[in-house]
Amino acid sequence: MNTCSRKSTGAPVVRWFLIGAALSFILLFLVAPLAAVFAYAFQKGVQAYWNAIADPDAWAAIRLTLLTAAIVVPINALFGIAAAWSIAKFEFRGKNILITLIDLPFTVSPVIAGAIFVFLLGANGLLGTWLEARQWNVIFAVPGIVIATLFVTFPLVARELIPLMQSLGNDDEEAALSLGASGWRTFFRITLPNIRWGLLYGIVLCTARAMGEFGAVSVVSGHIRGVTTTMPLHIEILYNEYNFVAAFAVASLLALLSLVTLAGKKAVEWASARRPVEEFGPE
Amino acid sequence: MAPTRRRLVRKSILPGFGLTMGYVLSYLGLLVLLPLSFLFLRAGAMGWGDFWSVIASPRAVAAFKLSFGASGCAALLNAVFGLVVAWVLVRYRFPGRALLDALVDLPFALPTAVAGISLTTLYAANGPLGRFLVPLGIKVAYAPLGVIVALTFVGLPFVVRTLQPVIREIDPEVEEVAASLGARRRQVFLRVIMPAIFPALLAGFAMAFARALGEYGSVVFISGNMPMRTEIAPLLIMTKLEAYDYAGASAIAAAMLALSFVLLLGINVLQWWSRRNEYV
DSSP: OOTGGGTTTOOHHHHHHHHHHHHHHHIIIIIHHHHHHHHHHTTTHHHHHHHHHHSHHHHHHHHHHHHHHHHHHHHHHHHHHHHHHHHHHOOBTTHHHHHHHHHHHHHSOHHHHHHHHHHHHSTTSTTHHHHHHTTOOOTTSHHHHHHHHHHHTTTHHHHHHHHHHHHHOSHHHHHHHHTTOOHHHHIIIIIHHHHHHHHHHHHHHHHHHHHHOOHHHHHHHOOOTTTSOOHHHHHHHHHHTTOHHHHHHHHHHHHHHHHHHHHHHHHHHHHHHHHHHHHHSOO | OHHHHHHHBOOOSOOOHHHHHHHHHHHHIIIIIHHHHHHHHHHHTTOHHHHHHHHTSHHHHHHHHHHHHHHHHHHHHHHHHHHHHHHHHHHOOOTTHHHHHHHTTHHHHSOHHHHHHHHHHHHSTTSTTHHHHGGGTOOOTTSHHHHHHHHHHHHHHHHHHHHHHHHHHSOHHHHHHHHHTTOOHHHIIIIIIHHHHHHHHHHHHHHHHHHHHHOOHHHHHHHOOOTTTTOOHHHHHHHHHHTTOHHHHHHHHHHHHHHHHHHHHHHHHHHHHHHHHHTO
16 A cells, blocks of 8 residues: 555646545535535524424334334345355355346336335235235335335345355365354354454445335335334425425434444444454464 | 256255255245236236337336436446546545545435435525525526436445456556656556556446436435426336326336346446456
8 A cells, every 4th residue: 555655646736636526526425415414404403403303203203214124134134144155155056147136126226126016015916906805904004115125125235245255265164064063053153253244234234224215115105194104204204394404303313324334334344354363363 | 946956056065055045045036036027027918009108108208318318427427536536545645535435335325315305405596505506507406407416426436436446456557667658647547547447437337327227215306306307217107106007107117127137237247347357
């Protein structure tokens, strides 16, 4: 990293021009919107901010958002671990196709992600009539929100873990197994500690996305205030009612969560950069 | 799958392949592949004539044009400034660099609805930025330009994050050699740097473009959603769903999905191509 000191890319004029351009771009497109969220949230003071968050409908939205995340994150985290184990630890044909298929939900527009479940599970959908006969409300109810969120956050943990496990290799696990450890014991004592930071970051990413998803949830929610509105949907309702302070107050909670996500990524980068030292250090 | 699996998989002493692969395949099939293929079945059941009449209707064509045009502009903007940001982050050291680097991921982490209301308020006629832009005749909020701004925000990390590792690989000595042999700065950029980063730049552009095509949350607030003028394709799907026009919604959704898959394929080919070229 001594490349910078050599100033190989030319005169200071060019250098400062490029830094200035990069900074202005980041300021205009990233810092300004982020700062605006907090500025508008506290526009009318702390009391107005607090009233907006303590509102019963806002609370209902926060509870539904947390409930959704609490269901979605463990399922997709488990899937991520299973996907990473089968893809990174074994050699089989069609691996690249499987990885592409796992990434598929990222290329599907959130609105389409919601729409496919309306088509499948909605009133006149393929399974809709069957569900209706049993009076199971899925679409325009909480289960639909959970399913749409599962779809949208599907690849997040797997994507973090697959390259990580591939880079770690199989040597540690093979050593443990040949010394007589069981498969589960090997996983919990060897693999899990090795991937813990990547897994943690995947979970943080998945949680943030699950709580912030808007398009897909918007399609399947039915927008019943206080019942099927998650935080992003509640923000939309408040914003469309010109209740800007309340909208930005709820938005500031999600913005805070996104800052935690960014900090989490930096922390994981630090932790994984430190790992080699840790391994050779005293126990 | 079970009977053929043994021949497809290389033997390993590690356990758990059947269990984990079983979970992965059944979950992937139920949650992703089954619903997606049902969408195509449903759109296919319409018949070609009906499908085409939905896709080629003036309102749908206007929505597709805006979606592709604005996504293209946003991805291009991100390609240019993403290159500058990635270059600055890799090559220069200055106070606040680590913070800047962390901030690049913000669009991945900030919910799109939050970005949407924030950008709209910033660029509205009485907003902190709109106040100066609107008197100059630059209308961002509730205009096509607003769609481009929102999509630029959404696609910003892709170009930067694909370029950073590639720029890190370029040895500054190569540039010095070129310069000492008499190459001008523009020549060094076009002949030395550009060929090395071009595949990654293209891949980043394509990813930002694909992400922008499907974006909904940040755009609905800033665009104003006027049919024929500021209505993007995902919003048209939403409008048709809300009107219970499921056939129309599935036709547009199927068309958009097919286009995204073609893009995804292109990205994968590009990445494969750039990885191969790295070692040549």
